[in-house]
Amino acid sequence: MYDRKKTKTIQKRGKQWERDRLLPLLSRSPERRRRFSTVSDEEISLLYTPADLEGFDFLKKVGFPGTYPYTRGVHPSMYRGRLWTMRQFSGFGSAEDTNARYHYLLGQGQTGLSVAFHFPTLMGYDSDHPRARGEVGMCGVAVDSLRDMEILFHKIPLDRITSSMTINAPAAILLAMYIAVAEQQGVSSRDIGGTIQNDILKEYIAQHSWIFPPDPSMRIITDILAFCSDHVPKWNTISISGYHIREAGSTAVQELAFTIADGIAYVQAGIDAGIPVDTFAPRLSFFFNAHMDFFEEIAKYRAARRMWAGIMRDRFRAKDENSWKMRFHTQTAGVTLTAQQPVNNVVRVALQGLMAVLGGTQSLHTNSMDETLALPTEQAVTIALRTQQIIAEESGVANSIDPLGGSFLLETLTDEMEEKASAYVRKIDGMGGMVEAVKRGYPQKEIIDASYHYQRLIEKGEKKIVGVNCYQGDEELPIPLLKIDKEVERKQIARTREVRRKRHARRVASRIDALKDASLSKTNLMPVILDAVREYVTLGEICDAFRETMGTHTDPAMY
Amino acid sequence: MASALAKKKREAKPGKGARKIRVLVGKPGLDGHDRGAKIIARALRDAGFEVIYTGLHQTPEMIVNTAVQEDVDAIGLSILSGAHNHLFPKVVELLRKKKMGNVVVFGGGIIPDDDISGLRKKGVDRIFTPGTTLSEIVDYVNKRVRPRA
Numbered sequence: 001m002y003d004r005k006k007t008k009t010i011q012k013r014g015k016q017w018e019r020d021r022l023l024p025l026l027s028r029s030p031e032r033r034r035r036f037s038t039v040s041d042e043e044i045s046l047l048y049t050p051a052d053l054e055g056f057d058f059l060k061k062v063g064f065p066g067t068y069p070y071t072r073g074v075h076p077s078m079y080r081g082r083l084w085t086m087r088q089f090s091g092f093g094s095a096e097d098t099n100a101r102y103h104y105l106l107g108q109g110q111t112g113l114s115v116a117f118h119f120p121t122l123m124g125y126d127s128d129h130p131r132a133r134g135e136v137g138m139c140g141v142a143v144d145s146l147r148d149m150e151i152l153f154h155k156i157p158l159d160r161i162t163s164s165m166t167i168n169a170p171a172a173i174l175l176a177m178y179i180a181v182a183e184q185q186g187v188s189s190r191d192i193g194g195t196i197q198n199d200i201l202k203e204y205i206a207q208h209s210w211i212f213p214p215d216p217s218m219r220i221i222t223d224i225l226a227f228c229s230d231h232v233p234k235w236n237t238i239s240i241s242g243y244h245i246r247e248a249g250s251t252a253v254q255e256l257a258f259t260i261a262d263g264i265a266y267v268q269a270g271i272d273a274g275i276p277v278d279t280f281a282p283r284l285s286f287f288f289n290a291h292m293d294f295f296e297e298i299a300k301y302r303a304a305r306r307m308w309a310g311i312m313r314d315r316f317r318a319k320d321e322n323s324w325k326m327r328f329h330t331q332t333a334g335v336t337l338t339a340q341q342p343v344n345n346v347v348r349v350a351l352q353g354l355m356a357v358l359g360g361t362q363s364l365h366t367n368s369m370d371e372t373l374a375l376p377t378e379q380a381v382t383i384a385l386r387t388q389q390i391i392a393e394e395s396g397v398a399n400s401i402d403p404l405g406g407s408f409l410l411e412t413l414t415d416e417m418e419e420k421a422s423a424y425v426r427k428i429d430g431m432g433g434m435v436e437a438v439k440r441g442y443p444q445k446e447i448i449d450a451s452y453h454y455q456r457l458i459e460k461g462e463k464k465i466v467g468v469n470c471y472q473g474d475e476e477l478p479i480p481l482l483k484i485d486k487e488v489e490r491k492q493i494a495r496t497r498e499v500r501r502k503r504h505a506r507r508v509a510s511r512i513d514a515l516k517d518a519s520l521s522k523t524n525l526m527p528v529i530l531d532a533v534r535e536y537v538t539l540g541e542i543c544d545a546f547r548e549t550m551g552t553h554t555d556p557a558m559y
Numbered sequence: 560m561a562s563a564l565a566k567k568k569r570e571a572k573p574g575k576g577a578r579k580i581r582v583l584v585g586k587p588g589l590d591g592h593d594r595g596a597k598i599i600a601r602a603l604r605d606a607g608f609e610v611i612y613t614g615l616h617q618t619p620e621m622i623v624n625t626a627v628q629e630d631v632d633a634i635g636l637s638i639l640s641g642a643h644n645h646l647f648p649k650v651v652e653l654l655r656k657k658k659m660g661n662v663v664v665f666g667g668g669i670i671p672d673d674d675i676s677g678l679r680k681k682g683v684d685r686i687f688t689p690g691t692t693l694s695e696i697v698d699y700v701n702k703r704v705r706p707r708a
Contacts (some may be wrong), residue, residue, distance in 0.1 A: 119640050123616070131618065134645025135589055207593025208615050288698050335594075339689040373671055373687050374641070448597055455598050459692050462699035468690045481671055484641065557614030559584075559597040559604075 002050045011051040016397035033063020040251035040450075041457065042416070046138035048408035055287055056411065061306070061470040066399045069309040071302050071414070073360040074325040079398035084356075085363035086388045087164060089331065091116030091141035092375045095151035095487045098141040101157060104378065108385055113156070113163040114365060116140035117174075122209040124170050124543030127492040135220050138488035139375070143304055144496040144536045149177040150184065158182040162193040164329070164363075165241070169211035171198035172224055173539050176530040179232065195236035195285060198224060199263040204438045206447065207244035208555065214435050216550035220525060222264065225280045227251055227526035236285040237265055237330065244291035245443075252300050253417060255289060257424030258434075258443050264425070265434040267316055269272035277316050281323035285362075290352035291333040296402060297352075299413035301359030304328070307418055307425075330356035331365040337372045342479055345369035350387050357391055364388055374481040437537075441558055450558060496538065503536045511537050515545040518548075576696035579609045580704050583631040585622040586615045587650065595667065599635060600694035608700060619649040627657055633704040635696075636666040636683075642675065643670055651682035663704050667691065 002010070029269065036044045045052075063069060066076030075081060088105055090113075091098045102113055118140040120132035127136045138140050143149055153163075167174045175196050179189045200217040203210045210217070212471035228237045242259035250258065254315040263284065270280050288304065290297055312318045333351035337345045346369050353366045366384040368376030371438065377382070392398055404410045431437045438444070457463040464470045511532040518528040533544055584591055584600040593615055602612045611629050613622055628636055634654075636647055649664050654662050666678070666688035675686045684703065687696060 003566065119642075123589045124590075131589065134642035136642055138641035139590065183680030200639075203591075208593060209589075233582040247594070249598075372669065374669070448601070451594055452601050455602075455693065481673075500612055555593075555616065557612050559612045 002053075004054070004162040007051055007054045008531075010049055012417040014047075014049055015052055029230075035172070036549060037313055038252070038296040039291055039463065040296060041453065042251075042253070042255065042296065048412050050408060052408055053415075054410045061415070062405055062411070063257045063494070068313065068321070068324060070325055071306045072405050074305065074327055074362070078355070078360065079392075080401070083392050083398060084361055084384060085112045085162075085361045085393075086110050086387075087112040087114045087365055088381055088385055089114040089116050089164075089166065089365045090381070091266065092120070092139075092482065093137040093141065093484050094492060095141055095143065095148045097137070097488070099152055099154050099156075101378070101381075104150075105385070106156075106161070108550060109389065110385060112363065113161055114151070115163060115165045115167075117165070117167055118142050119173075119209075121170070121539060124211045124539060124547075126538050126540030127489065127497055128496055129540055133489075137484050137493050139236055142488070142492045143174070143177070144492070144497045144540065145536050146177050146180055146533050147495065147499045147536065148492075149174075150182050153178075153181050153357075153472060157187075158185055159168070159187040159191045162195075162270075164195040164197075164236075166197045168197050168207070168209055168541055169217065170202055170539055171196040172220055172529050173533065173542050175224065175232075175235070176526065176533045179530060180534050184266045189232045192232065193234040195239050197239045197241060197287070197467070199238055199241045199266075199287075201265060201434050202241045202244055202258070204553070205245055205258060205262075205443045206248035206250075208559040210553045212546060213549045213553045214438060216519075216546075217553075218265075218269050218435060222269050222275070223525045224271050225266075225522055226273065226275050228283065229275060229279045231526075233283075235283060237280065239285050239287045240266065241287040241467045243289045243331055245286050245447065246291060246333065248447050249335075250447045250455060251450050252291065252293070252296050253420045254424065254443070254446055254450060256300050256304055256417060257421035257428075259286065259288070260304070260311065260421060261425050261428040261434045261437070261443075263308065263553075264311060264429075265317075267312070268433065277318045278320040278323050281312060281316070281318055282320060282325075286326055286328035287340050288356075289331050289333050290330050290356045290359075290441060291337045292348065292352070294351065294355055294415055295404075295410055296417075297355040298359045299410055299417045301328070301330075301361065302402075302410075303417035303421065306414070309422065327362045329363040329365070330359070330361040332356070332367045333370060334367055336427070337369070338365060338465060338467050339372040341476065342369050342373065343472055343477065345372075345508070346383060346387065349384060350391070352381070353391050354395070354397065356401075357397055360402060360531075370479055370481060373479075374483070377480055407467070422510075441556060444556075444558060499536050507535050508537055508541075511535050512541060512545050515542060516549050519546055528532055566634070578706050580633065580700065580706055581606065581609045581611065581629060582632040583613065583614045583622070583626050583629060583634045584638050584699060585617055585625075585650070587617050587619055587622055587636055587646040588640050588642045588659045589616060589637050590638060590642075591615055591638040592668075592700055593637070594633075598636040599637070599667075599693065599696060602658070602661070602697060603615075603635075603700065606697040606701075619646055619653055622650055623657060623659075625652040626654065626659060626662060630707070631662060632707050633663040633665065633700060636664065638666070638668040638670075641669065643668060644674055646684050647678050648681035656684075661707060663701075
């Protein structure tokens, strides 16, 4: 940032200051700790100056928003043009319950939807499957057939509202159901917008909602990439997710590195499947965590954009600038919320939301204070949404782009983040890429080690959590919690059985045969799945057909 | 909930030749949140117990079958999806059917306070809630669990 001569002078003055001012002070009153480090346990210096950025090339590393390498953001006007999308992840109970919550949230100024499915849907079981007992509607909304999806999006105009769906192994099926609901509303698949998470690699690594083994799973993904390039051009086909990697206990560097390595694997798979890179790469999006360490997180977002731009331009030779831009969603870190003194979580979430915005996120979910205890109540989710609105409308941080850019600390951390994450990416490349690394359990093992290390730091008191290992209160103020009615399970099972009774049995059977045939050939699976969901073939039936032809994945149970 | 046999074992000091306490860490249900289970498995192993981890997505039947095969003394169950009220008691019930009612069953996860007494009544010995330290869990297993045979 400064010329060599100036930097030398600053270095010299810095040493002088250390000798004359700092060290004498520290000898009288030492620092609070022997070592200061981020939440990921990366050491942080007492002070950063231009001397830390010797030779720093502003135009090459930072530049201008909306231009390569996008360190400052993907749009030239960022939040002055349009605020980030406020998108609260939501789903519980029946499709009717969740539809009512969506209408409520949209009424409160939320600008996009984000669907949380219950575990049976995520794992490819219908609600009447024995493995679904006790789980129906508990952790998200129950969707078994197109009928549930019709109710879920009742009176929500799919040409105007975009929806993000956290769905991975069965992503193709939920996307097909969404397209079918849009058709019923008279909306073409060309006009719908939204996201499916569809990031199976991080499922093996961290979130663990998988069904099929890695290779057939990658094939489903490339089928989706090809289909959407032709028929659903505004859809974000994969949300390459670091969020769950971090929640599983990784460090910030690992979150970034494994996410980028996953992205590389998807782009390579698309290219290998014969899809030109610039037809699908602009529709890839990302999803990061906003954890507790303020500057480490902001550095992570900035480094992420810069790394991805370089990889897409130089490694994959993408020509379209939109292929270089990393657009991402952020969610505040669920793991940082405490069951102790839960109201304090509002403050944690406000800080985390602020980090995401200072890091240039395109959309944001802020967690509700009660989420270590249950799914959020309407009151809790409203406070979480208001938190974003206060950041947007009152704090002034959205007025200027990348307001912390140029900070000696932040630029140093951004460089370090990029260097360390790139080293991991090279290591994974050396193993033959992320699909191979996952089969070996490499990222899984790194995460277990990091999470155990962090837990030990907390137990030794080296990392502090208010209300947990310091400032514990005597009495907890109870907060109201959302309870899922037991009737949800019974009613959902009844509905799915009714759907099955009313279908055209012969057409259903032929659709299921077609699914199996297609999965054994090279035919794109998406049109076949779409035909099946239109006939109300259920999610469980489609997954069963594929389980038969593709096999299943089981947990290697490492710890 | 422990049988008379388990109580007797507990009172008896383990002799020199006593085998290590065997703990099964289990993940019933469909949720994939295994950070806690894995950390606890590792902490129990580091504390000197013999630990068997089931891996994810287990049915109560699968967990109990493993418990029988591995002849465990205790089972720690972790669940974060909200299905604990169904799945935890099911494990206890199946253990009793297999005449292994003296296996100590404990659990943790996202479990509202209101659900804890119901789970205890159904035979879950102890529920650990978020924020519990590893040493609390290790101490609990040390005090509460003895080798069954």
